[in-house]
Amino acid sequence: MSEQRHPDIEVYIKNRSLETVLEWLGTRCDTVRTLNSVGGTHALEVSLNNCSIPVMIHEKAVGKAWISIWFRSDKTPWARDIDCAHEVADALDTQVRCIAESWSESSDADEEEEWWRVENGNAEKIRWPNS
Template sequence: MSEQRHPDIEVYIKNCPLETILEWLGERCDEVRTLNSVGGTHALEVSIERCTVPVMIHEKAVGKAWISIWFRSDKTPWPRDIDCAHEVSRALGTQVRCIAESWTESNDNDEEEWWRIENGIAEKIQWPNS
């Protein structure tokens, strides 16, 4: 696994209400501002550890069970997606998934390796088919 800092952070949260995710963001970040909210897509800006980070939240990102939260910057407290996924899974008490390696333009497979994090355990899976 690459230890290099990812250019952005995206995690997928299973069966968790949007309100609960927004509460966690409010506790984790110094400030959370909603810029736009249309349907199931929410554009936010958060201040976290003295950095301003744009955030996109997509409800029903994969089927009905998954909400995506995308921190669109490398200026986050988490160097890699899996670091954020562990924190979110602990804080929200639910399964969280993230890509196993940082996404690149060359990632053109429909099925890639992902981390499934639940109850403090990280397991590599093929997703979205599992």
């Protein structure tokens, strides 16, 4: 597993509402400001450790069960997606998934990718979205 800091952080949260995710953000971030909401897509700006970070939330990102949260910066408190996934899974008592390695321009979008499934303090590599 690469220890290199990811350029952004994205996690997929299972069976939690937008309201629940926003409540967690409110407790985790210094400030949370909604910039735009259209349908199930929400653009936010949060302040974490005196850094302004753009955030996108997509409801029903993968089927009806998953909501994604994408921190569009490398200035988050998490070095890698899995670090954030562990925190969210613990805080919201749910399963969280994230890409196993940082996304790159050379990634083949048609290839099934390895993901982390994080739940109850455990992380397991899986193939997703097919599992």
